[in-house]
Amino acid sequence: MIIKLMVNDKMVERDVDPTKRLLDFLREDLNLTGTKEGCSEGECGACTVIVNDKAVASCCVLVGQVNGDNILTIEGLEKNGELDIIQKAFIEKGAIQCGFCTPGMIMSCKALLMKNPKPTVDEIKRSIEGNLCRCTGYTKIIEAVQQIVEERCNNE
Amino acid sequence: MKELKYVGKSLVREDSYDKATGKTIYVGDMKRTDMLYAKLVLSEKAHADIEIDRSEAMLVEGIEAIYTHEDVPKVFYNSAEWYPGIKGIRDELILNNRARFVGDRIALVVGSSKETVEKAISKLKIIYKELKPVIGLKQARKDEVIIKENTNLAFSKSINVGNYEEALKKADYVIKDIGTTPKVHHAAIEPHVCLAEFDYQGNLVICTPCQVATQVQMHVANVLNIPLNKVRTVKAVMGGSFGGKSQPILEPIVAFAAWKLNRAVLLYMDRTDVITGTVSRNATEIAVETAVNKEGKILGRKVEVRVDGGAYNTNASNVTMALGKKLYRLYDIPNQTFEGKAYYTNTLPGGTCRGYGSPQGHAVTEVNIDNIAKKLNMDPCEFRLLNLVDEGAKDLTGAPEIGNAKIKECVKVGMEAFNWKEKRDTIKNKSADRYAYGVGMACGTHGNGYKGAYPDFTNVDMRIYADEGAIVKIGVHDLGCGTITTLKQIAAETLDINMEKIRITEADTFVTPYDSAGTQASRVTYVCGGAIKEAGKKLKAKLINAFCKLKNVPIENVETANGYIYDKNSTEEHTYGDIVTEYEKHFSESMSISLEYKSPANPASFAAFFAEVKVDKYTGLVDVIDCLAVHDIGRAINPMLVEGQIQGGAQFGLGMALYEQMKINKNGDVKSNSFSKYHIINSTSMPKVKIILIEDNEPYGPYGAKSVGEMATVAPAPAIINAINFALDTNITTFPATPEVIVNEILKKGI
Numbered sequence: 001m002i003i004k005l006m007v008n009d010k011m012v013e014r015d016v017d018p019t020k021r022l023l024d025f026l027r028e029d030l031n032l033t034g035t036k037e038g039c040s041e042g043e044c045g046a047c048t049v050i051v052n053d054k055a056v057a058s059c060c061v062l063v064g065q066v067n068g069d070n071i072l073t074i075e076g077l078e079k080n081g082e083l084d085i086i087q088k089a090f091i092e093k094g095a096i097q098c099g100f101c102t103p104g105m106i107m108s109c110k111a112l113l114m115k116n117p118k119p120t121v122d123e124i125k126r127s128i129e130g131n132l133c134r135c136t137g138y139t140k141i142i143e144a145v146q147q148i149v150e151e152r153c154n155n156e
Numbered sequence: 157m158k159e160l161k162y163v164g165k166s167l168v169r170e171d172s173y174d175k176a177t178g179k180t181i182y183v184g185d186m187k188r189t190d191m192l193y194a195k196l197v198l199s200e201k202a203h204a205d206i207e208i209d210r211s212e213a214m215l216v217e218g219i220e221a222i223y224t225h226e227d228v229p230k231v232f233y234n235s236a237e238w239y240p241g242i243k244g245i246r247d248e249l250i251l252n253n254r255a256r257f258v259g260d261r262i263a264l265v266v267g268s269s270k271e272t273v274e275k276a277i278s279k280l281k282i283i284y285k286e287l288k289p290v291i292g293l294k295q296a297r298k299d300e301v302i303i304k305e306n307t308n309l310a311f312s313k314s315i316n317v318g319n320y321e322e323a324l325k326k327a328d329y330v331i332k333d334i335g336t337t338p339k340v341h342h343a344a345i346e347p348h349v350c351l352a353e354f355d356y357q358g359n360l361v362i363c364t365p366c367q368v369a370t371q372v373q374m375h376v377a378n379v380l381n382i383p384l385n386k387v388r389t390v391k392a393v394m395g396g397s398f399g400g401k402s403q404p405i406l407e408p409i410v411a412f413a414a415w416k417l418n419r420a421v422l423l424y425m426d427r428t429d430v431i432t433g434t435v436s437r438n439a440t441e442i443a444v445e446t447a448v449n450k451e452g453k454i455l456g457r458k459v460e461v462r463v464d465g466g467a468y469n470t471n472a473s474n475v476t477m478a479l480g481k482k483l484y485r486l487y488d489i490p491n492q493t494f495e496g497k498a499y500y501t502n503t504l505p506g507g508t509c510r511g512y513g514s515p516q517g518h519a520v521t522e523v524n525i526d527n528i529a530k531k532l533n534m535d536p537c538e539f540r541l542l543n544l545v546d547e548g549a550k551d552l553t554g555a556p557e558i559g560n561a562k563i564k565e566c567v568k569v570g571m572e573a574f575n576w577k578e579k580r581d582t583i584k585n586k587s588a589d590r591y592a593y594g595v596g597m598a599c600g601t602h603g604n605g606y607k608g609a610y611p612d613f614t615n616v617d618m619r620i621y622a623d624e625g626a627i628v629k630i631g632v633h634d635l636g637c638g639t640i641t642t643l644k645q646i647a648a649e650t651l652d653i654n655m656e657k658i659r660i661t662e663a664d665t666f667v668t669p670y671d672s673a674g675t676q677a678s679r680v681t682y683v684c685g686g687a688i689k690e691a692g693k694k695l696k697a698k699l700i701n702a703f704c705k706l707k708n709v710p711i712e713n714v715e716t717a718n719g720y721i722y723d724k725n726s727t728e729e730h731t732y733g734d735i736v737t738e739y740e741k742h743f744s745e746s747m748s749i750s751l752e753y754k755s756p757a758n759p760a761s762f763a764a765f766f767a768e769v770k771v772d773k774y775t776g777l778v779d780v781i782d783c784l785a786v787h788d789i790g791r792a793i794n795p796m797l798v799e800g801q802i803q804g805g806a807q808f809g810l811g812m813a814l815y816e817q818m819k820i821n822k823n824g825d826v827k828s829n830s831f832s833k834y835h836i837i838n839s840t841s842m843p844k845v846k847i848i849l850i851e852d853n854e855p856y857g858p859y860g861a862k863s864v865g866e867m868a869t870v871a872p873a874p875a876i877i878n879a880i881n882f883a884l885d886t887n888i889t890t891f892p893a894t895p896e897v898i899v900n901e902i903l904k905k906g907i
Contacts, residue, residue: 034178043831074178078464098174098636137803
């Protein structure tokens, strides 16, 4: 089946089995290996990408289901050599340890900030409740997003 | 003391840029021309003889090989051994024709793609001739069904200090508790994965997220009967380990496939494979009795520990003894007996897991300590302060000295910061019909390397280049903790070179110098960091001497700053690089140093953890509302990374207290075989962990530092249980205290 979709602002057209998982399509067909697989059942969130402004577990979506959609992956956040504010905040706050959950975690935070620029701590926690991290205890991840919110409030 | 430029600063990790952008290549992301994929077939029965008909599976297009027991070398090994001097009980094979647990390796399927491999696996005909399984310690002890040769007892040893029986006679009270701790899944988010291939120099390369590259090298060479120097282990980027990737599990079998097929082979696991087919924290049953006098002094203690070793010997002896030895390093107990026994069961084997025995040992003994305080009508902190070790305490078992122990200070500072006294006195006033509130605390200790038990040294090569950059070659493994950043800070401080100009290797057995024990046992900052400091000191002295010789400057006039060296009475400045080049030119020698650094000591690290909980008496659910970790760390090389360790360690410990356990039924089936059935704490259940660091200089540590990563996992679990017990006035000693456990206790007490 011919699948046409936007991935990181680029049109992608491929003849592909529509029952292939979006995760495999991204990793294998497009070589976008930043998106990770940790559990294969939508529990760990390592494979989170943004589909039409919503964070989804790409291991639970088939590529046929996103035909014509707009996909954003971790590789698409950096613009003109400039990191996304979430990437910067994660780095500065020490929110990254082994890094395996990081792409999915950042994409969940990105989806949150896209629709809610100044989330509360509880909203931040809820947005990443489906992203498991074994290294950080989440504290520095939450603080990284809080820092963005604080900066936004200060700049008003 | 001279102000430090790098040590003590919360500097950002260099590797976090690539990790934040998805550019970091983990082994599962690697591709090679003509690479094959491989997956293990794991037993679905806990105890069975296996026959496999692979004829139909072999017909799947793209299948390159299907290996079973009959195809592989029959070389027995013990994956927990990390150097040849450890003569453990060797009972593992890379593939088995008798399964001894659900998850045991029975075949390997190799094909051109993952789809091909999965398809072939579905077409394998596996016939299980089932044997009666041995599940749990109780059944193992009966010896009715024997997994190995004569008995299910895998290991037995005791440690004796003083005379416990005499202490009993003098005691006013003897407080007894029996508790259990679960098998815990490491739950690194990166599933186990490994790549094997040949390089252009003829090495069989094992590219793996491992903790001990030389351990992988040793087992691969041994199993395949090829020379050690032909096996090259390259430590790959690690997506988390926590001990789970410490013992080689995939490496020998993927090496075998690559060696047979002369092709690159990537062996991958899914989550269920990882949960069932690797290793777990050893489950334990612990009986403790403590003899005290009415003044609150511990006179003696007896701790009996039974360890569920799982189906293979692996670390049964080591983890049992590691657990036991820790019990002699937290409290000043003149008479103490430890009896440790490990048993085989038809469940997944035990393996190294963050804290290595300490979380289990402290779990039950720290609840017992609270029960003693209760019996004596004392505050549990005050009781601990009467009995905790002091600075310079000796380990009465003869193990290395405990060092600059600051655990009493941890408790005192924590009491103050947590507002302990007031909370303890008043928190129950908050309790109402449905919710009960409580505060609790616990202490813990862990080590700094292997000195006193195993060889503990590391070799380091350090060189300054003509462009002022430096390279430090050392066989370390960054497990995701930021080890390389920490070590760079030490190197930068010692050499007085900007940190960006320093590069440090991770282990590659073809290239990096030998390291005796790998990145385990909380030894890297303390031992390898110590080695880098020592090498840096010597290399800087060599540079200064070279400068003196070249410029005819007396040594007392030499000063350095950020890669520049100069005579303080002159305006002329020289870069380190200038001196390196001139020295080579005039003295025919490079600006480098190689040394072997033997760990000088093995002090204890300590922590006290304070927690406030809210228990829902209707559902048994527990909310951890507030918590504080106070760590005796000697010195934080990078406070931000230290905090990350403590917060992550707390998540591990809270999981052990409340949620995490491998659920295995009487047939040996693993019920918690996915993340939907094995719960690690997520963002909404995880409290913010407040942190206080006690930095009081550990004498032999680099810049006074000692370990934190494993230490951070030890005290949280018993602190939570103590808080629950205080809230409910119960005596829960079962880890985890799941809603079921809590509700049962509530019903039992009729509260």
